[in-house]
Amino acid sequence: MPSLTSLTDKAAIAFDTLSDRARSVFNPTLRLGVTGLSRAGKTVFITSLIENLLHAGRLPVFGVTREGRLTSAKLTEQPDSKIARFEFEKHIDCLVNDKNWPQSTRSLSQLRLKLQFVPRLQTFSSFRQTKLNIDIIDYPGEWLLDLPLLGKSYRTFSAQSIARANSPAHKQHAKAWLGAIQSINFLNEANEKDIETLSDSFKAYLQAAKNSGNMISALPPGRFLIPGGFEGAPVLTFSPLPDLGIAEFPENSIAKVMEQRYEAYKNLVIKPFFRDYIARLDRQVILVDSLNAINGGRESILEMQNALSEILVCFRAGRKHLISNLVQHKIDRILIAATKVDYLHHVNHQNLEQITGEIVDAALAQAKINGVLTDTVALASLRSTKEGTSEKNGESLPVVIGTPMKGEKIGDTVFDGKTETAIFPGDLPRSLSELLSEGWQDRLQFVRFLPPELRANEPFPHIRLDRAMEFLFGDYLL
Ligand SMILES: Nc1nc2c(ncn2[C@@H]2O[C@H](COP(=O)(O)OP(=O)(O)OP(=O)(O)O)[C@@H](O)[C@H]2O)c(=O)[nH]1
Ligand SMILES: [Mg+2]
Structure with missing residues (x-):
């Protein structure tokens, strides 16, 4: 297994970690990583978590609020002034006033939440x-897909990208690019025109696959779709190439230049992100949009599982390869959260938790993550539906009631984004193997809903967000 970080990177992480720890004594701080593939629900999760802490949401499973010990929750100055602030107020405004979901995230941002609380073990004399x-x-979720590239050579990345592009779900979008890489001789002398043509064609395929719905989970390199400050830079101008059957690419050939750019992408783009933000986290929540993957069918579920296991390997490597045990920075808890559980009636929540657990357990086992406490929960950061029952052919069906977003479809019905509708999305089976067996997915169809009516400065409705909070930082608030 190739190492993901060089010695200098490790030293940098270790040094940061030491100084972080020293600061922590006076200013206890928990770094929470909210991780997930594109559109998994990260931004909504963070927004709702903060709103519910700031405005005393209903959080019965979150010990510190249940026991009345949380005395204040405030947003304060963030620690890193080089990073943009998480646009909490803008997201709230969008949800409350525009009655719409926040835009897809285009860059990195940060926020610090300061909680004050009374410790549980309190003597009367020492309040x-x-x-x-x-x-x-x-x-942006896309950037997470880059972490596994750290352990892959240009040739491996190329072979995997081409194999994926030839799979049934991708092929229709990848046709032009697959044609382009066959029509150019990669051993020709490097010239920017050919390199750009290939790179643009590859990017067009990635974009088309992404636009085709949210079903394709694993399309690295992530910055090709969301450059975040690297727009147009040579490190973002390359393409995977077919197997040329030679061990060394000739100097200054198209192949060689592209290989160098791929390596530069790893060193200049991925590594700093991994080192500065991911390797220093204390706790991690991985949001998983299983329902969307189920909508995409068997291939999409397996692709998501594969993407998750590759990402989880990076978290293991991030811990294992640090410079010494003394300063090892450990992620000691990982919560796997199946998001958007409000698409389903509660009779199906347990099954979603079970299926997501199975999807992730295989990924965790493959990634050989040991010694980390993990838990799985099915949650909705912002509950957008109510529940009811509906009669069909004398049968009573558990439905969810909400306003499907404009353009969402079930069969021949296309929703207008205005009409509240009761929807029976189908019953989830009890296990992943059942779900993956013939015919199951045809019986299920989930639609996206608009956010519910919300008011400013009031807590947001959710499902089990409090359970997630308790697992992620309840023990820091005892
Ligand atoms: N019904 C429902 N929909 C949700 C919930 N959370 C997220 N969504 C839907 O999922 C979409 C994506 O949510 P985001 O929070 O923007 O996802 P993200 O992971 O930040 O996405 P990127 O920034 O593109 O990586 C939203 O636009 C909603 O349609 C939820 O709790 N309930
Ligand atoms: Mg986002």
């Missing part, structure tokens, strides 16, 4: 409050 800072970062 005291303690504080905890929670630092949260938000970033």
